[in-house]
Amino acid sequence: MSGVRAVARIRATGDGRGGTALPVLESDGPLALRRTRGRGSEARVVLVGAMSGPLGGDRFGVEADVESGARLHVGSAAATIALPGQVKDAAHYDVRLRVADRGELHWLPEPLISANGSDLYVTTRADLAPDARLVLREEQVLGRVGEEPGRLTSRFVVRVGGRVVLDQELACGPGAPGGWDGPAVLAGHRALGQLVVVRPDFNDSPAAARVLGEHASLVPLAGPAALVTAVAPDGLRLRRVLDEALAVFDLR
Helix, strand or coil: CCEEEEEEEEEEECCCCCCCCEEECCCCCEEEEEEEEEEEEEEEEEEEECECCCCCCCCCEEEEEECCCCCEEECCCCCCCECCCCCCCCCEEEEEEEEEEEEEEECCCCCEECCCCCCEEEEEEEECCCCCCCEEEEEEEEEECCCCCCCEEEEEEEEEEEEEEEEEEECCCCCCCCCCCCCCCCCCCCEEEEEEEEEEHCCCCCCCCCCCCCCCCEECCCCCEEEEEEEEEEEHHHHHHHHHHHCCCCCC
């Protein structure tokens, strides 16, 4: 018995009138895409999970292409919860983002929760042209209230103009390499997140490194990008820190 396979797809293009059109908005299985009211030239899409999961053995994917001159904001209606299933294989959730020159993407989903007994591999890859813009938030919560987490492995890669500016992987939970919960990594915290901002003006004026609160920091990357990383006791406090980081970039 195998799990569910589903890939949802979005393509955003300029509509010729200063706005953004969505010629492709393709839902699949449990991944439902809904267009909502946009702001100015920006189109907005919400990802709605039509069933529980991903469960063991499931393979979910979301692909978004933003063409030149288009502006797209993608969020989700609720948190994604990785759960154990009848299939003992790991689940996979792959996100593929591509942004062309003069395109802009805000990818701001709700958190991913790793429930006890689950095993999930998450991969996020963002490929940007040199003059593209990106705001991407990733939040992960290890376990629901009062429970131990499942195993969660996360890979995150960002390329600008074909050049890698960020490539990192973190494994947490049962069976992960030792030390993931130690003082040099999570130090007992159960919520972790990051915010990546890419914009061309960072080529001339890189973001300045700074501390954001007690357990968060902002650092410039090797390219027109900046990275905020944070840990917190829970998802609510993690969101507050990342919202403060958005304000630093004047993005709230």
